[in-house]
Amino acid sequence: MAQGSVPLKSFLYTALPMRVVFGAGTAAQLGAEVERLGAKRVLVISTPGRAQMVGSLCNDLPIAGVFDQAVMHTPLDKVKEARTQAAAVNADCCVAVGGGSTIGFGKAIALTGGLPVIAVPTTYSGSEMTTLWGVSEGGAKKTGRDPKVLPRTVIYDPRLTLGLPPAVSAASGMNAMAHCVEALYAHDGNPIVSLMAEEGIRALAAALPKIAISPKDLQARTDALYGAWLAGCSISTTSVALHHKLCHVLGGLGLPHAETHAILLPHAVRYNHDAAPEAMARIRKAIGLGDAATSIYDLETKLGIPMRLADIGMKEQDIERAAQIANAAPYPNPRKVEYEPVLALLRDAYAGRRPVKRSFVE
Ligand code: NAD
Numbered sequence: 001m002a003q004g005s006v007p008l009k010s011f012l013y014t015a016l017p018m019r020v021v022f023g024a025g026t027a028a029q030l031g032a033e034v035e036r037l038g039a040k041r042v043l044v045i046s047t048p049g050r051a052q053m054v055g056s057l058c059n060d061l062p063i064a065g066v067f068d069q070a071v072m073h074t075p076l077d078k079v080k081e082a083r084t085q086a087a088a089v090n091a092d093c094c095v096a097v098g099g100g101s102t103i104g105f106g107k108a109i110a111l112t113g114g115l116p117v118i119a120v121p122t123t124y125s126g127s128e129m130t131t132l133w134g135v136s137e138g139g140a141k142k143t144g145r146d147p148k149v150l151p152r153t154v155i156y157d158p159r160l161t162l163g164l165p166p167a168v169s170a171a172s173g174m175n176a177m178a179h180c181v182e183a184l185y186a187h188d189g190n191p192i193v194s195l196m197a198e199e200g201i202r203a204l205a206a207a208l209p210k211i212a213i214s215p216k217d218l219q220a221r222t223d224a225l226y227g228a229w230l231a232g233c234s235i236s237t238t239s240v241a242l243h244h245k246l247c248h249v250l251g252g253l254g255l256p257h258a259e260t261h262a263i264l265l266p267h268a269v270r271y272n273h274d275a276a277p278e279a280m281a282r283i284r285k286a287i288g289l290g291d292a293a294t295s296i297y298d299l300e301t302k303l304g305i306p307m308r309l310a311d312i313g314m315k316e317q318d319i320e321r322a323a324q325i326a327n328a329a330p331y332p333n334p335r336k337v338e339y340e341p342v343l344a345l346l347r348d349a350y351a352g353r354r355p356v357k358r359s360f361v362e
Helices: 026-036 048-058 076-088 100-113 166-184 191-213 218-236 242-252 257-275 277-287 292-303 316-328 339-351
Strands: 019-022 042-045 063-067 093-098 117-121 132-137 140-145 153-156
Touching (some): 019 218, 026 117, 026 153, 042 048, 042 076, 063 076, 076 100, 100 117, 140 242, 166 191, 191 218, 191 292, 257 292
Parallel strands (some): 042 063, 117 153
16 A cells, blocks of 8 residues: 555556436436336346336336346356346346345356346445455355346445344344455456445444444444445455355355354454555544454444354354465455464354454554
């Protein structure tokens, strides 16, 4: 970062084309955005739970079909149903209204059918900003990056998040913060992404405690969605590291996505602490509660997030296997990924121990 005495290094930055419509009430512009793409036959996608919201938002759209069966982890059989429906109704655009699971279905349709996607996110997953897609089959998730799946337009209307339950908001918001954290120490990071990531952490750290107390606080919801947008931008062009890889391993064991990300985050930050001092300084500055790892841990405690992997279904006998899998395939991470320290990290996260401050210089 070009800050203080740290010299600027060489970097590569790839900007992704994106159109963002942001603000309370902007969902009313959905029809105009569909028209802008020249679409005449829209396939609307949602989970069963968001069907009512979709009904009121999409009334005036040229709807060719509704697929309201989106579920977590984009399982291939459901994806095939959605793709078949898109082809059967001759859709020329997908409008995905919901969280990362729903947007994942829009991306999966775009991957094979090339349909443009308009995303209307209702959580803080950030998926709408990335070219990352994932489809699961037989317990394994296949993932990849493809510019085809990047939504053409994203409408961020914080009013749509007012009903997101506080517990889901907290975990989803910390999942977004994790994107920012990993972007700060990504081996392919760059100064623009670091600016966005730090600002994303700041916005989320300020907004999430307010949402925990008053879920209908529109200004806090607006700020959190702004942070989630920045988080999505942050991971859109940088690689993930230890934290995300561990979450992927634990996701394969059936643990819930956002909660797993939240619980592992302070421990992954502790692991990388001494190897990524610039990132840690930015995190500490953005949250302002102490050192990077403990400030994330303390923020999560304040939000009422479950703090132990044991609380969300992790079995003690799986800890060693998870550490072995995480250690098996090498990937870039600020600190070398090694079996014993990763095992210790997972044991700490399993028990929900506060990641203690060691003696270091930030
Ligand atoms: P989700 O989409 O499964 O939503 C979580 C729950 O919240 C669901 O039950 C949903 O019905 C409910 N919900 C959503 N919006 C709501 C609202 N406004 N009010 C009330 N309830 C609401 O969870 P998520 O955390 O948003 O997404 C997780 C998925 O996204 C995972 O499969 C993950 O792999 C994927 N993801 C992908 C990327 C990417 O770049 N490809 C990035 C992040 C996450």
